[in-house]
Amino acid sequence: MKFFVDSADLDQIAQLNDVGLVDGVTTNPSIIAKSGRDFKEVIAEICALVEGPVSAEVTAIKADEMIAEGRLLRKIAPNVCVKLPLTMDGLTACNKLSAEEVPTNVTLCFSANQAILAAKCGASFISPFIGRLDDINIDGLELIEEIRTIYDNYGYETEILAASIRSVNHIKECAIIGADVITSPPDVIRKMADHPLTDKGLAAFLKDWEKTGQTIL
Numbered sequence: 001m002k003f004f005v006d007s008a009d010l011d012q013i014a015q016l017n018d019v020g021l022v023d024g025v026t027t028n029p030s031i032i033a034k035s036g037r038d039f040k041e042v043i044a045e046i047c048a049l050v051e052g053p054v055s056a057e058v059t060a061i062k063a064d065e066m067i068a069e070g071r072l073l074r075k076i077a078p079n080v081c082v083k084l085p086l087t088m089d090g091l092t093a094c095n096k097l098s099a100e101e102v103p104t105n106v107t108l109c110f111s112a113n114q115a116i117l118a119a120k121c122g123a124s125f126i127s128p129f130i131g132r133l134d135d136i137n138i139d140g141l142e143l144i145e146e147i148r149t150i151y152d153n154y155g156y157e158t159e160i161l162a163a164s165i166r167s168v169n170h171i172k173e174c175a176i177i178g179a180d181v182i183t184s185p186p187d188v189i190r191k192m193a194d195h196p197l198t199d200k201g202l203a204a205f206l207k208d209w210e211k212t213g214q215t216i217l
């Protein structure tokens with residue numbers, strides 16, 4: 001399973017990248033606004049930092065303008081992936097940009113039917129939002145399962161990029177279901193390493209080691 005970081009925080013991305021846990025990055029207009037940075041500048045910096053795809057989202061509403069924005073965003077760096085909303089205009093733009101071999105991430109997916117349309121329009125990634133569905137009492141993980149089944153039924157190559165991740169459990173369940181990618185806030189990825197028995201065990205090992213009076217280096 002690939003790990004994307006859902007953030008525009010360069011320090012956080014760099015830290016996880018050093019550990020070897022970053023296969024790509026996703027952003028959206030809200031994340032960019034939160035960063036307080038210039039959109040194109042921050043995307044360029046993230047693209048220079050990580051090797052994998054970096055999703056940069058268009059903000060136009062009409063397909064023609066989305067395509068123009070997408071082409072412009074692609075000029076920032078070769079690993080820019082154009083993020084498009086799951087609307088008929090977004091799907092039209094996805095179809096056209098995919099034909100130009102531009103990598104695309106169709107976002108704001110909340111149903112299996114929407115995911116079918118994105119795959120038919122050649123999306124590189126489909127982003128179903130788990131947390132936002134959970135927020136309205138709809139099981140977000142069930143959507144990931146449905147899309148996995150449908151894509152496997154027809155051999156669609158679009159990768160399932162599970163988004164709106166809120167917990168380590170979301171990530172574990174996505175791995176069990178077989179999502180291709182998760183995109184997560186950095187702190188949730190870090191929490192995956194936590195276990196009280198690891199902390200307790202390490203403390204005991206170090207205490208016993210101290211008694212030996214030895215050093216390794």
Ligand code: E4P
Nearest residue numbers: 006026027028132163164165
């Ligand atoms: C995905 O690409 C989105 O940027 C993101 O996962 C949305 O998450 P949120 O629902 O926590 O805002």
